[in-house]
Amino acid sequence: MANMAHHTAPQAADIQGGSGAEPGQHTSALVIVTLLFFMWGLITSLNDVLIPHLKAIYTLSYVQAMLVQFCFFGAYFIVSLPAGALIRRIGYQKGAVAGLLIAACGCALFYPAASSGYGLFLFAFFVLASGITVLQVAANPYVTVLGPARTASSRLTLTQAFNSLGTTIGPAVGGLLILSAVGTAADAATVRGPYLGLAAALALLAVLFWAAKLPQISDSETVSTGAEDKASAWSHRHLVLGAIGIFLYVGAEVSIGSFLVNFLGESHIAGLSHGDAAHYVSVYWGGAMIGRFIGFAVMRTVSPGKTLAFNSLAAIALVLAAVFGKGSVAMWAILAVGLCNSIMFPTIFSMALNGLGKHTGQGSGILCMAIVGGALVPFAQGAMADAMGVQTSFLLPAACYAFILYFGAKYASMYAAK
Template identity: 65%
Template sequence: MEPIPSAPAMHQQHRAGEATTGPLAVITMLFFMWGLLTSLNDILIPHLKAVYMLSYVQAMLVQFCFFGAYFLVSAAAGMLIKKIGYQHGVVVGLLAAAAGCALFYPAALGGYGLFLCALFVLASGVTVLQVAANPYVTVLGDARSASSRLTLTQAFNSLGTTVGPLLGGVMILSGTVLSAQQLANMPSDAQAAYRTAQAAMVQIPYLMLAAVLVLLAVVFMVIRLPRIAHDGDPAREHGNKSILGYRHLVLGVGAIFLYVGGEVSIGSFLINFLEDSRVASLSQADAAHYVSFYWGAAMVGRFIGFAAMRYISPGKALMFNAGCAVFLLLCAILGRGHLAMWSILLVGLCNSIMFPTIFSMALRGLGVRTGQASGLLCMGIVGGALVPFAQGLLADTIGLRASYLVPVACYVFVFYYGWKYAAPATHPLRKSSH
């Protein structure tokens, strides 16, 4: 994958490092939307699990298809944006995501497989948005405050992930869910009618989202965003060194893989965890509100991090948050009742600064290779597909609570990455770290 230049069609050109508040505000809308779309998976999983009587592993195919798109589409998205530019890439991403949402309408009549196909199309559009927007934010201002700036936009991403489960809980999980035994006692035609009615509850919410995404695409067609150009020649600045020769980037891809995997895995099983009689004994609809608390805690932490990380080393902040996440997860695994419930929910607060901090640390000092590196980092988001799948296998064999050891291991690596590159925020990474 080649470095991603800006679109020639953009008439206004800004050099990396200039303050551009207006464009940053416009791009922030995208972070909100893909946060909302991603967090709705946490509502879809228990809903489809109940409708189609799925095992945990089968239900995790939702995340496997959604986040698997990041791995399969990121490289192509990078090449696409190289040809058409950041702004036009955003338009393509929005329209693709809208098409995926629209496919939920026929999927409700066609079964679980069509839902998975619709999710893959939706996620492909979100992947294009991620590949375009994340590096765009890192270069819209002073490089020393890139972590802080990306943390701010990620805070609005968390606002979307907070709103998503609330809307999904009301619009998707509000119906009566029958147990496996109740469904088995019904005649076959009644079972089929029940499954169709339950599956159809996702149609209206996703059609509404499709309309919003199309509207946003129209907005991005007509507005003007600054063109981003990096100074320097790639051959002169980096020689013939492979992009994989930058150790802080390669380890950053691993950290993104495991962080996203751990965060998504926790949210994916959260409703089922809160249903447990040893934890909270909540209904699915009530538990959905607490999923919003999990993502909302990340939003609060990101607004705090936006200010604090102007003065704190990104690596040290990453170490602290990852260490707290490990501690809280162990409390959730070993504890009961409110201790277990609130421990796992507060992991969301620890997640707050992790993605933007890892992302900006991994891109530091790459200059003209920023776009290429961004594509690699977005491929790392495939952790959201594989880690929940691994936890699902463990949940089916040793139990749901013990399966949370999987995200514990993920956060241990994130702690290591923060320790490895805990350089001061105002200084570039040392050459030895490359």
């Protein structure tokens, strides 16, 4: 959009004034919202522990076990737009509370699911993911308006870093509480305690979030020049391109993570066993967490669009090195892509929402819906891997990063004008 560069920091000051909040209150609000990001990161990453656990209990095929992820990504696709409508009706703070309570209900459903079968587990996953979707639709744009527009990407990157911390801790906690308790007999009941604990924690967070004195920010307060003239969020070209960017980014990130073990097992790469290769997957995800803390600092001074373009270009170079290289060079190149991924989701998200005004809630719903790329792109790479081999199939994520490079370069001056 041609007028993107005109949405600047003075505009964000109007938002702060309109909310009636002091700068310190914005800091408190950011701390509380960051805790939410951590919680949903932890819960989402527990899937990696539960998938093999449920596969063993119910003797599932690989495709049947992957229904867990389909329920998660399916919830993003189905619930995101209704969630955006809900946020417009009840506001961001109440929307986050609703998301927490829905997620708590999903966790509680794991108790009866343990004695009812795989179908109820899938329904519980869907309900849990629906709550997380509502939470994301509410919390992501909330973070973008808790301060100046120019540093929105920086703030969202910081909160996403704590989301990454949750995804790092989650599998370890799940392995300790769920898998270690199995012993010689696989038992679905081992999920009851941990998930009842999570349900209680989410319910408590909902109460605390409801009682917290947070800035009351509504879409009507975030209206900016030109936004009110558009019929809907779909009228904003940068939002549509951003949604494509989110689809491709999540798809690329999940694809690379899904194929890492097989890739590192290739004899001309590292020749690792699946067990040994799995240890290196944490390097990939850990890189994203470290990169987000670095990105938080970098984007205080560097344009989000330029940072996004740089990271995309670096990701493309690393993936191509992994595709055409061999040995430790190819291995560490693909693992280093995690570092490049770090700032992509929050940066694309905040850039796509910039200047949407009253359509911010709808725009956030559209962007969260685009997360369904994490379900579709890996299947496309799987088809390529079957046809051409695992190493060559990584050309697909490289193509995804090429579009993100275009998006970052196109809107590199988005926050530059004064």
